[in-house]
Amino acid sequence: MKIVALAGGVGGAKLAHGLAQILPPEELTVIVNTGDDFEHLGLYICPDLDTVCYTLAGLANPETGWGRVGESWNTIANVEKLGGPAWFRLGDQDIATHLERTRRLKEGQPLSQVIRDFCRAWDVRHTVLPMCDSPVRTMVDTDEGELAFQEYFVHRRCEPIVKGFRFDGAEAAEPAPGVREALESADAIVFCPSNPWVSIDPILRVVKKINKPVVAVSPIIGGKTVKGPAAKMYTELGIEPSALAVAMHYRTILTGFVLDNADLKYEEEIKALQVKTLVTDTLMNQLTDRARLATDVLHFIGSY
Amino acid sequence: MKIVALAGGVGGAKLAHGLAQILPPEELTVIVNTGDDFEHLGLYICPDLDTVCYTLAGLANPETGWGRVGESWNTIANVEKLGGPAWFRLGDQDIATHLERTRRLKEGQPLSQVIRDFCRAWDVRHTVLPMCDSPVRTMVDTDEGELAFQEYFVHRRCEPIVKGFRFDGAEAAEPAPGVREALESADAIVFCPSNPWVSIDPILRVVKKINKPVVAVSPIIGGKTVKGPAAKMYTELGIEPSALAVAMHYRTILTGFVLDNADLKYEEEIKALQVKTLVTDTLMNQLTDRARLATDVLHFIGSY
Numbered sequence: 001m002k003i004v005a006l007a008g009g010v011g012g013a014k015l016a017h018g019l020a021q022i023l024p025p026e027e028l029t030v031i032v033n034t035g036d037d038f039e040h041l042g043l044y045i046c047p048d049l050d051t052v053c054y055t056l057a058g059l060a061n062p063e064t065g066w067g068r069v070g071e072s073w074n075t076i077a078n079v080e081k082l083g084g085p086a087w088f089r090l091g092d093q094d095i096a097t098h099l100e101r102t103r104r105l106k107e108g109q110p111l112s113q114v115i116r117d118f119c120r121a122w123d124v125r126h127t128v129l130p131m132c133d134s135p136v137r138t139m140v141d142t143d144e145g146e147l148a149f150q151e152y153f154v155h156r157r158c159e160p161i162v163k164g165f166r167f168d169g170a171e172a173a174e175p176a177p178g179v180r181e182a183l184e185s186a187d188a189i190v191f192c193p194s195n196p197w198v199s200i201d202p203i204l205r206v207v208k209k210i211n212k213p214v215v216a217v218s219p220i221i222g223g224k225t226v227k228g229p230a231a232k233m234y235t236e237l238g239i240e241p242s243a244l245a246v247a248m249h250y251r252t253i254l255t256g257f258v259l260d261n262a263d264l265k266y267e268e269e270i271k272a273l274q275v276k277t278l279v280t281d282t283l284m285n286q287l288t289d290r291a292r293l294a295t296d297v298l299h300f301i302g303s304y
Numbered sequence: 305m306k307i308v309a310l311a312g313g314v315g316g317a318k319l320a321h322g323l324a325q326i327l328p329p330e331e332l333t334v335i336v337n338t339g340d341d342f343e344h345l346g347l348y349i350c351p352d353l354d355t356v357c358y359t360l361a362g363l364a365n366p367e368t369g370w371g372r373v374g375e376s377w378n379t380i381a382n383v384e385k386l387g388g389p390a391w392f393r394l395g396d397q398d399i400a401t402h403l404e405r406t407r408r409l410k411e412g413q414p415l416s417q418v419i420r421d422f423c424r425a426w427d428v429r430h431t432v433l434p435m436c437d438s439p440v441r442t443m444v445d446t447d448e449g450e451l452a453f454q455e456y457f458v459h460r461r462c463e464p465i466v467k468g469f470r471f472d473g474a475e476a477a478e479p480a481p482g483v484r485e486a487l488e489s490a491d492a493i494v495f496c497p498s499n500p501w502v503s504i505d506p507i508l509r510v511v512k513k514i515n516k517p518v519v520a521v522s523p524i525i526g527g528k529t530v531k532g533p534a535a536k537m538y539t540e541l542g543i544e545p546s547a548l549a550v551a552m553h554y555r556t557i558l559t560g561f562v563l564d565n566a567d568l569k570y571e572e573e574i575k576a577l578q579v580k581t582l583v584t585d586t587l588m589n590q591l592t593d594r595a596r597l598a599t600d601v602l603h604f605i606g607s608y
Contacts (some may be wrong), residue, residue, distance in 0.1 A: 042346055042406045074376050078400030082425050084407060092396040095403075096382030102346045103388060121386050 001027060001302065004186040004212075008033045008199025009048045010065035010227050011219050012192035013055035014284045016126075018294030019190070020056055025125040029182035030056075033194070034111070034130045035138035035167055035202035038150045040088050041079070043098035044105055047150075048199065049115060049130055050097055057122035062287075065227065068093040087155050112176040129182065131203045132173040138198050139166040149198065158229040162236040165197055170205040179207060188301045191216035193282065195230040196249045204253075215256035215301055217282060217293070218243040222262040226283065244269050251275070256304065258282060258297055276304055305331060305606065308490040308516075312337045312503025313352045314369035314531050315523055316496035317359035318588045322598030323494070324360055329429040333486040334360075337498070338415070338434045339442035339471055339506035342454045344392050345383070347402035348409055351454075352503065353419060353434055354401055361426035366591075369531065372397040391459050416480040433486065435507045436477040442502050443470040453502065462533040466540040469501055474509040483511060492605045495520035497586065499534040500553045508557075519560035519605055521597070522547040525586060526566040548573050555579070560608065562586060562601055580608055 003023060007016050007030055016030045030052055037046045047066065054060040054068060061067045071091035080086035090098070097118065104114045110133040119128055138149040142160035152160060183189065189212050191200050196219070204210070223241050225231045234241035243263040247254060247270045257275045259266060260282040267277050278300040284290050307327060311320050311334055320334045334356055341350045351370065358364040358372060365371045375395035384390035394402070401422065408418045414437040423432055442453040446464035456464060487493065493516050495504050500523070508514070527545050529535045535545035543549050547567040551558060551574045561579050563570060564586040571581050582604040588594050 041403050042410060043403075072376055072378050072396065074396035075379060075400045075403065078397045079404050082400065082404045082422055084400075084404035092376065092378035092399075093382045095396075095399065096379045096386065096388075099345045099347075099379065099399075100383050100386045100388035106346060118386055 001187045001298065002185055003028050003188055003190055003298070003301075004182050005030045005190045005192055006033075006194070006200055006203045007031070007048070007052055007192040008194030009036070009051045011284075012048070012194035012199060013052045013060070013065070014290050015190070015192040015217060015294060015297070016052055017055045018284070018290030018292070019298070020126045021291040022294050022298060023126070025127070029127040029129060029178070029186075031129050031131055031179055031182065031203055031207070033199045033202050034132065035136050035170070035198065036149050036153070037135065038137070038148060040150070041085065041090070042102070043090075043095070044102040045088075045090075045098050046101070046111070046130070049128070050094070053115065053119060053122060053124055053128055056124045056126060056128065057119075059122060067091050088150065110176070112178065127178065127182070129178050130176050131179065131206045133176050134169060134173045136170045136173050136202060136206065137168040138202055139168055140198075141166065153229070158232060162229075162233045164237075165201070167202045167205050170202055173206045175207050183207060183210060183212065186212050188213045188215060190297060190301075191250065193217040193219035193226075195219060195225075195228050195233070196246055197230065197233050200250075210253055213255040213301070213304075214250070214253050215258060215297060216246065216250050216254055217258040217297060218246045218260065218263065220246050221260040221282060242266060247273060247275060256300060258300065276300075305492070305602065306490045307332050307492055307494055307602070307605075308486050309334045309494045309496055310337075310498070310504055310507045311335070311352070311356055311496040312498030313340070313355040315588075316352070316498035316503060317356045317364070317369070318594050319494070319496040319521060319598060319601070320356055321359045322588070322594030322596070323602070324430045325595040326598050326602060327430070329431070333431040333433060333482070333490070335433050335435055335483055335486065335507055335511070337503045337506050338436065339440050339474070339502065340453050340457070341439065342441070342452060344454070345389065345394070346406070347394075347399070348406040349392075349394075349402050350405070350415070350434070353432070354398070357419065357423060357426060357428055357432055360428045360430060360432065361423075363426060371395050392454065414480070416482065431482065431486070433482050434480050435483065435510045437480050438473060438477045440474045440477050440506060440510065441472040442506055443472055444502075445470065457533070462536060466533075466537045468541075469505070471506045471509050474506060477510045479511050487511060487514060487516065490516050492517045492519055494601060494605075495554065497521040497523035497530075499523060499529075499532055499537070500550055501534065501537050504554075514557055517559040517605070518554070518557050519562060519601060520550065520554050520558055521562040521586060521601060522550045522564065522567065524550055525564040530587065546570060551577060551579060560604060562604065580604075
């Protein structure tokens with residue numbers, strides 16, 4: 001069974017890791033949001049791609065979900081000492097990724113090739129693709145004006161009230177080499193439990209069309225997100241955050257939906273959207289939860 | 305007594321450090337070679353400036369003379385793991401200097417302002433100036449063709465045979481703000497024991513004219529250099545490397561020359577160049593040697 005998973009950062013990386021533990025390399029492609037990418041300190045940084053790759057490589061920091069395990073912070077501490085910007089916490093090992101990526105991009109290598117080479121160096125055997133090679137920038141419209149995503153997300157800690165989103169460059173972007181082929185040969189597409197607004201939507205904007213069964217895993221459990229601002233965004237946009245809201249969000253392309261036991265009450269309403277449902281334990285607090293949820297999702301897909 | 309010291313890397317930094325231990329901040333300006341500067345991994349790196357600043361700040365690695373004390377190497381190890389260039393060994397703390405400098409230069413700050421701010425952050429109270437704000441690139445003509453300085457120096461470990469030097473951009477370069485003023489108000493100029501060909505010559509090429517007494521300290525002791533390729537360069541250019549050769553090198557602007565006890569035999573020949581001489585112990589192996597040699601040099605200057 002060939003699966004394509006669409007993923008943002010931490011939550012997406014966890015389910016992708018679970019799927020990678022079950023599916024052989026040729027049966028899983030992870031397409032990752034690059035709308036969060038930005039240039040900072042002269043470095044080209046791809047937070048979601050790096051989180052997915054580090055997680056699949058077993059190099060991710062298990063405490064934070066992002067960044068590297070066993071990380072040191074000598075560079076950023078010294079940047080701060082020199083009065084430079086230190087609000088985006090870059091670890092010493094992580095900076096190597098950004099330095100070498102920036103160097104290769106400036107040499108003219110496409111991002112997808114850089115990621116392919118990095119995955120080889122890190123022994124990531126499943127295919128990880130950026131959604132596109134050209135820059136797409138998620139812009140957050142807020143009550144304080146439009147903010148670049150990392151400015152909103154990290155620097156301003158998601159405090160400004162969200163009014164909408166714009167994906168600069170998404171309409172003109174070509175999907176990265178391999179993205180269309182993966183989508184066309186897939187048996188099903190899995191939307192990982194990532195932020196619908198700023199992780200999955202930018203990917204959908206770039207790939208434009210999906211003609212395969214789509215199973216989404218709700219990133220909202222009991223009205224809350226495990227991590228990140230998805231629930232806060234729904235509220236600020238006038239929508240009650242819930243598994244139902246996520247299913248509604250995706251309703252035009254959704255064939256199956258995975259929601260947490262805590263959200264059982266929404267199952268009937270979601271079924272009424274002509275969407276099959278799986279109610280299970282979707283929290284991935286422990287490493288073993290990842291393969292367990294992935295197994296549930298794959299069985300669910302196999303069942304229809 | 306106002307002193308301007310011209311310096312390259314390690315040897316120059318040591319004497320500058322000695323002078324800084326004796327002279328108050330307003331009486332010492334160190335003008336540093338930037339011909340070794342280069343861009344690498346997207347970083348703007350100034351090896352001589354950083355060595356001088358780290359040394360004056362007490363942050364230099366006492367083992368190597370360059371780089372930072374208590375350094376870690378997590379970034380470069382990971383760049384290497386990704387197949388990136390690792391021949392120029394950048395430490396994690398050191399990378400902060402390059403990242404923040406590159407960021408500021410890209411913002412449009414002149415190098416001299418960046419160095420002034422860095423010196424403040426590092427509590428370096430004496431004035432350190434780059435020779436100029438515009439890029440000058442030392443190019444080494446060799447039997448294998450022309451090489452950029454760091455390519456010759458670090459990557460090729462000074463192995464190619466030297467035929468000459470070119471300082472790209474030096475003729476057009478304006479001395480950095482403060483350089484002319486420091487030279488005009490100085491009582492004497494000290495050429496630190498740095499490489500005459502690739503550390504002091506580029507500075508002289510940029511400042512063009514010096515109308516003050518010049519005292520040079522020989523970087524060649526007993527026909528050898530403590531560090532670096534100066535002796536090898538003299539040999540390859542058909543000149544026997546010696547304190548005499550260094551005095552000859554500078555003879556048109558030299559008023560005083562400091563040579564090591566080991567080179568006593570050259571004293572008369574150097575005096576014959578109408579140059580006053582001081583024969584003393586010029587090796588700076590120990591920290592205390594720096595202030596001792598600086599004291600000798602200052603007494604020598606004061607004596608004529």
